[in-house]
Amino acid sequence: MLAAVWELQAYLSLSLNNINLSKGEYALDEQLLIQKYFSNIGSAYLAEHNVNTSVGDDASVVSPSNNKQLINSIDTSIENIHFLSSMSPQDIAYRSCAVALSDLAACGAKPSWYSIAFTFPQLDEDWLKNFSQGLQNFSDEFKIPLIGGDTTKGPFSITVQVMGEVDKGKAILRANAKVDQLIFISGTIGDAYLGLKELKTTNKPSINTSAYLHPKAQIDLGLELIDIASAAIDISDGLLQDIDLICQSSDVGAEIYLEQIPTSIEDKSLDLINSGDDYQICFTASKDKHEKIKEISKKLGIPITLIGKTTYSKGLILYDESHNEMALGAGYKHF
Numbered sequence: 001m002l003a004a005v006w007e008l009q010a011y012l013s014l015s016l017n018n019i020n021l022s023k024g025e026y027a028l029d030e031q032l033l034i035q036k037y038f039s040n041i042g043s044a045y046l047a048e049h050n051v052n053t054s055v056g057d058d059a060s061v062v063s064p065s066n067n068k069q070l071i072n073s074i075d076t077s078i079e080n081i082h083f084l085s086s087m088s089p090q091d092i093a094y095r096s097c098a099v100a101l102s103d104l105a106a107c108g109a110k111p112s113w114y115s116i117a118f119t120f121p122q123l124d125e126d127w128l129k130n131f132s133q134g135l136q137n138f139s140d141e142f143k144i145p146l147i148g149g150d151t152t153k154g155p156f157s158i159t160v161q162v163m164g165e166v167d168k169g170k171a172i173l174r175a176n177a178k179v180d181q182l183i184f185i186s187g188t189i190g191d192a193y194l195g196l197k198e199l200k201t202t203n204k205p206s207i208n209t210s211a212y213l214h215p216k217a218q219i220d221l222g223l224e225l226i227d228i229a230s231a232a233i234d235i236s237d238g239l240l241q242d243i244d245l246i247c248q249s250s251d252v253g254a255e256i257y258l259e260q261i262p263t264s265i266e267d268k269s270l271d272l273i274n275s276g277d278d279y280q281i282c283f284t285a286s287k288d289k290h291e292k293i294k295e296i297s298k299k300l301g302i303p304i305t306l307i308g309k310t311t312y313s314k315g316l317i318l319y320d321e322s323h324n325e326m327a328l329g330a331g332y333k334h335f
Helices: 011-015 030-037 089-107 125-142 191-201 207-213 219-224 239-250 287-300
Strands: 051-053 068-078 110-120 146-153 157-167 182-186 231-234 253-257 281-285 304-311 315-319
Touching: 030 125, 068 089, 089 110, 089 125, 089 157, 089 207, 089 219, 089 231, 089 281, 110 219, 182 287, 191 207, 219 287, 231 239, 239 253, 239 281, 239 304, 239 315, 281 287, 287 304
Parallel strands: 110 146, 253 315
Antiparallel strands: 068 157, 110 157, 182 281, 182 304, 231 281, 253 304
16 A cells, blocks of 8 residues: 555644643644654655655655565554563664564565554653654665654554565565475574563663664565575564464475574574564575575675475474474464
């Protein structure tokens, strides 16, 4: 969907009566709210991405590039389920956008636009200012504009829609894995899981907490995997669960070897592996692509590890170091 409408409910005029503006104390109406906090987010990238009309109108208008297909994804993040209430507004904004963008990375798409809808039980101008800065940080990193959205009153949640483009027929999908192909994973698994545990206890900055607060959508890797990967998925709900989604979509099975799964600590527990929130890319590729994948890994400075293979037998099998079959455990459940 390319039209994203900003419709600020009437309650905003009531809930913002006490906000002080530079020219006096009065209610911040919907147009002032849009102009002050959202109208310029990523505006430097509007022309580059063919945006004709953006934030502030009834709908945004964009012009897709010639000979491209549009890739669209949407994610909802809910307070204390997908992010901690103790997180800073900037971190909440960035994380909510990045996890949505990760879906585009798995498809090999180049990001073009995004829109955002959020509900708040109440609004605070300082909080909103910092939240909008988090959106700007996200826009600057990936050089894409915010083109619209929606705001209303309710339990705290954020929904981000991301849109990108890919050459026609080149999107990497889950359904194209073939039997006897190799299975790879980028980066390391479980860092965000460790980071979340640290945030709930010490709340001190670390590599792990950064992995949770600022997940990195692997856009550059996704672009490099076009014509290399046969199928791909971003690891959001747990490595084994997400690999099984490729298997189901492609009608193949998989063998995964526990000792080959890359983790930043020696522990390779099922809790760690199945924790999700990694936002790395798992993909399949034919054996003749292995050397090219090594080159991509070196070029991008991203570890890419061979962890298994696809099989004729349906279902996913996890083997331990002694090649004994293991229980799979469970990943994140949406319901």
